[in-house]
Amino acid sequence: MAPTQANQINASSFRDPTTAWLGPDMIWRVIVGSKRNQRGFAILYRSKDFLNWVKAKHPLHSAKKTGMWECPDFYPVSIKGQNGLHTSENGPDVKHVLKASLDNTKREYYTIGTYNIHKDIYIPDKGSVESDAGLRYDYGKFYASKTFFDSSKNRRILWGWINESSSLEDDTKKGWSGIQAFPRKIWLDKSGKQLVQWPVAEIEKLREKEVKLPSSVLNGGSVHEVLGVTAAQADVDATFEISDFKKAEVLDPSWTDPQLLCSQKGASVKGGLGPFGLLVLASKGLKEYTAVFYRIFKGHNNKYVVLLCSDQSRSSLNQDNDKTTYGAFLKVDPLHEKLSLRSLIDHSIVESFAGQGKACITARVYPTLAIDVDAHLYAFNYGTEDVKITGSAWSLKTAKIN
Template identity: 75%
Template sequence: MANSCLWLICLFSLMLGHGVLQLEASHIVYDNLKTLQPATANPTYRTSYHFQPPKNWMNDPNGPMIYKGLYHFFYQYNPNGAAWGNIVWAHSTSKDLINWVSHDPAIYPSQEAADINGCWSGSATILPGDKPAFLYTGIDPKNSQVQNLAMPKNLSDPHLIEWVKSPNNPLMAPTTVNKINASSFRDPTTAWIGPDGRWRVIIGSKINRRGLAILYRSKDFVHWIKAKHPLHSAKDTGMWECPDFFPVSINNQSGLDTSMIGLGIKHVLKLSLDDTKHDYYTVGTYNLVKDIYIPDKGSVDNDSGLRYDYGKFYASKTFYDSAKKRRVLWGWINESLSETDFVKQGWAGVQAIPRSLWLDRSGKQLLQWPIVEIESLRQKQVKLPSTVLKKGSVQEVLGVTAAQADVEISFEVKEFDKAEVLDPSWTNPQLLCSRKGASVKGGVGPFGLLVLASKHLQEYTCSFL
């Protein structure tokens, strides 16, 4: 705990909180996939808590869902190397969102007219009768971005190993009539049913610098008609990638099925900005009559708006976990390395720890927390009693020996009379922190953690608040 403008830094080898487990990420690989992997991969900086394949390039999360008691996770993956390219939909299943079994790729380029040049991002929708379906972006022979459908070959298989593409693909495509930009038309969302019984889906796009969430409707999930107007758009935001549109409850933390509408419900529109590689979201109202989304007053509709995360976090995707009545968030973490370094280490990219997501009581922003299942990995608990630290002091946490750790820590500053007055121009915390640096002293800080620290603090990594 802290009084007045005390500055506290907790130094630890890597762990403070509830526990630690020394392990490699649990990801079993079938033998028939080994030939697709590079010969070696450097494990030095691989994670233990986050999802990642054993080797190669990974980016956007695709089509997460639960089916017959199994969680399914699909993702953009290069089976041939650690740089982006040759993209397929890799596929893994889990009983707990923590320990994963890898399967053959679910979708890969195979349809000449629809995806022969790439199978890019998309989403899963559970159709009536508990039937999963994928809508995804394919790259056709002209390198135009088009939207395709794939469904499981065998619904009795809980692992959903084989997927069959619709012979009608592509279902949605740019034309001279609809005036869609063929190079900016991608990443369909999970679809939802309106009160008229028609399915709806949005696809990211742009016209000049105006970002668009293009709306399509369908009676049968195969034949889609473009709406006259987008679900939403915003000027000067550039290309909208990986949109996500879902309802949230005003009254409690329970998640809602994507098609839920009615009283006590708001909606969230999340967008991934291709220009800045940031995800931002707004909270607002879905007008069922006009089929448009309207952000609430004060919900900033551009890159200065609310984000799930101010670190490396992009192309995020949520799904409704019907088993535990929660909405779960996935997001891609891309390291700041060159392509040469990716290839050298033999792997690239991890997925952020899945998070439960719900609306704050104010109704103005979302709250999130790592899924409770992550606690099953905690062992050898190390605790630090509540401590008052004086300005400039360092409290070392002993007993931590793991290379990776899960940390829970809280700080309390009892007096804020010396805190800086909030400047209205401080709308971008990430930019502000990059200009200031972690060691800049303020009225009540910095305080936080030093990790991977040497004995006399010649080297360490800052994690200040």
């Protein structure tokens, strides 16, 4: 299956095959990531015996100006419920997902669409694109992901890679680089327009020492410490509820980039509805913290826009670290539904799941003060309007790896 000069593929732009799937014609198929000039490809191969593979005349899918497609992933999702599907499944109740990790930007994008088994082509739904206008599994430091079908529990599991945020010199001192994210169950949202992710249920077996979150109401400008939790290794599940939307800041039509908006309106920038959320891996006195929070803006037609931010700007006193702030717009209606936020904290990892898994942001941080027993956890509201908070936090035991 190696590339040759005849098919005009550079050998360095040919990698990361997907899980193979079996068509109704009993022929196996697999895709490999590639590029030609700056057009990204999912090259399709077929095999009758799983040993000898022949390149198809056309790719499964491609997109211009996307560069090299690393770690492509292609799999079916059910339009009925949260159960995963075997990779070879297709039919009227099935949509397909194609994910590509773009080497140019080190970001991942996925599209939802239809797989035509007879023509062996994948057609994304209208508006589903491989760019910043499209969908991402995770809006933070999360890359090179792959899924697999867990047949024992009928679910599709997503594994992602979290890169470093420390300097090359510090990486060398540590003696290792990069780590796997918490595994996530993944399924198609009821809208059919995006995926939903949630930490696998097994993580809840690591929970111990449940602590209720500190206050039923977070008054404007307040910070409350969550005591009784090992804040360096914790699972926090919070829900926020707003009753008065009058003070929501009007969303400027030019504010279309959520990451830029979060960097301009970080956790220390006070607003009307927000910022409110969690300060994790925080030092006493808040010289260091990673803030995961919401802001609510008033958009056009009296609809409200929810912004999720993960602000690393004060995550470490080590100035050599990457302290990028990440952001995502969340497709929820705060008028009619509460805002949920679950954060998994593991020393240098903060994985946050908003809106019951509709948007996820992973941060890799290396505090210098907020380490082990010196790490603290706070709930905060720096907006002017009060926010009701409910939920719990748990200390997490260390997983036993077989």
